[in-house]
Amino acid sequence: MILVLGATGKVGRALVPALLDAGARVRALTRDPARARVDPRAEVVAGDLDVPADLPRLVDGVDKVFVLTSGHGRDGVTREAAIAREAARAGVAHLVKLSTTGVHFGQTDPISLAHAESEEAVRQAGPAWTVLRPGTFMDNRLAWRRSVVEFGTVHAPEDDPVSALVHARDIAAVAALVLTTPGHEGATYPLTGDEALTTGQQVEVLAAALGRPLEFVQEPEAAARERMLSFGWPRSAVDGVFDLKRQSAGNEGVVFDTVRTLLGRPALTFADWARENAHLFR
Ligand SMILES: NC(=O)c1ccc[n+]([C@@H]2O[C@H](COP(=O)([O-])OP(=O)(O)OC[C@H]3O[C@@H](n4cnc5c(N)ncnc54)[C@H](OP(=O)(O)O)[C@@H]3O)[C@@H](O)[C@H]2O)c1
Structure with missing residues (x-):
C-alpha cells in the first residue's frame, strides 16, 4: 500500500x-473527502497533517509514502518531519519526498531552506528515501x-528569467516509477522540462494554443506584488516568492535530463501543457 x-x-x-x-494499491490523503475528486480505484483517507493524532492511522499497513505538503515555510517542515517519524515507527520501507x-x-x-530541512528529516527518519x-x-x-x-x-514581473518549466504529470510519472520499481533508494533527482523558455516565448506558445494573440506586459516588481496581494496572497508568501525568484534567476533556465533518462521519452513540453489547459484560458 x-x-x-x-x-x-x-x-x-x-x-x-x-x-x-502500475498495479499498486493507493491510499490517498485529503482533509475533505466530500470535496476531493480522487481516482475511484484508490482508498481515500481523511486526515490533517497538522493534527498529530491523525498520523498513526494514515500510515497503518503502508509500505511506502509519497511526502508532499503545501506551504511556504515552517508548516511544511513540521508536517513532513512528523509523518516521516510516524512512518518509521509503523515500519514503512520507503519515503519519496517532493x-x-x-x-x-x-x-x-x-x-528552499524549508525543503532542505524536510529532506534532512526524511533522510534521517530511518526508512529508505528518494528525493x-x-x-x-x-x-x-x-x-x-x-x-x-x-x-x-499576460502580466509578468520585469526580468523574469528563462525557465525550464516542468509538467506536473512528468513529476508524477517519475514519482510513480520510483515508488513501483527498485533501484532508486538513496537517489536525488532534479526534474525540469527539456527546454528553457523566456516568459515572452511562453506567452507565444499559449497564444498559439488559444488561437488568438495575447498582449505581454512586463511590470515592475512593486506592481507585481500589488497584483498578488490583491488576489489574497499573504504578504509573507509574496515575499517568499520574490526572494525565491531573485535567488533562482540564474538557475531557472538550467535543463536536467533526468525526466528523459528515467522515463525513456522526452519531457512533456509547454506546448503540450498549453493545449491541455487552453479551455481554462477561454
Ligand atoms: N509550484 C512550483 O513551481 C513548485 C516547484 C518546486 C516544488 N514545489 C513544491 O510542490 C509542493 C506542492 O505540490 P502541489 O502543487 O502538487 O500541491 P497543491 O496543488 O498546492 O496541493 C496541496 C495539497 O496538499 C494537501 N494539504 C494541504 N494542507 C494539508 C494538511 N494540513 N494536511 C493534509 N494535506 C494537506 C492538499 O490536500 P486537501 O486540500 O485535499 O486536504 C492538496 O492535496 C510544495 O511543497 C512546493 O514547494 C512547487
Whole structure:
C-alpha cells in the first residue's frame, strides 16, 4: 500500500492514477473527502497533517509514502518531519519526498531552506528515501488565467528569467516509477522540462494554443506584488516568492535530463501543457 500525501494537488492527482495503472494499491490523503475528486480505484483517507493524532492511522499497513505538503515555510517542515517519524515507527520501507531544485542550487530563500530541512528529516527518519527536486511547475502559469480571460493580457514581473518549466504529470510519472520499481533508494533527482523558455516565448506558445494573440506586459516588481496581494496572497508568501525568484534567476533556465533518462521519452513540453489547459484560458 502506498500512502500519497497531497493526493488532490497538482502532482498528487496525476500520481494516484499513475500508481494504480502500475498495479499498486493507493491510499490517498485529503482533509475533505466530500470535496476531493480522487481516482475511484484508490482508498481515500481523511486526515490533517497538522493534527498529530491523525498520523498513526494514515500510515497503518503502508509500505511506502509519497511526502508532499503545501506551504511556504515552517508548516511544511513540521508536517513532513512528523509523518516521516510516524512512518518509521509503523515500519514503512520507503519515503519519496517532493522537494525543489532550489535545494540543488543551495538557495537560501525560505521555500528552499524549508525543503532542505524536510529532506534532512526524511533522510534521517530511518526508512529508505528518494528525493525529487522539480523546478518551476508549468501549472504556475495558471496565475495568468484571469487577465488572459478578461483582457487577453499576460502580466509578468520585469526580468523574469528563462525557465525550464516542468509538467506536473512528468513529476508524477517519475514519482510513480520510483515508488513501483527498485533501484532508486538513496537517489536525488532534479526534474525540469527539456527546454528553457523566456516568459515572452511562453506567452507565444499559449497564444498559439488559444488561437488568438495575447498582449505581454512586463511590470515592475512593486506592481507585481500589488497584483498578488490583491488576489489574497499573504504578504509573507509574496515575499517568499520574490526572494525565491531573485535567488533562482540564474538557475531557472538550467535543463536536467533526468525526466528523459528515467522515463525513456522526452519531457512533456509547454506546448503540450498549453493545449491541455487552453479551455481554462477561454
Ligand atoms: N509550484 C512550483 O513551481 C513548485 C516547484 C518546486 C516544488 N514545489 C513544491 O510542490 C509542493 C506542492 O505540490 P502541489 O502543487 O502538487 O500541491 P497543491 O496543488 O498546492 O496541493 C496541496 C495539497 O496538499 C494537501 N494539504 C494541504 N494542507 C494539508 C494538511 N494540513 N494536511 C493534509 N494535506 C494537506 C492538499 O490536500 P486537501 O486540500 O485535499 O486536504 C492538496 O492535496 C510544495 O511543497 C512546493 O514547494 C512547487
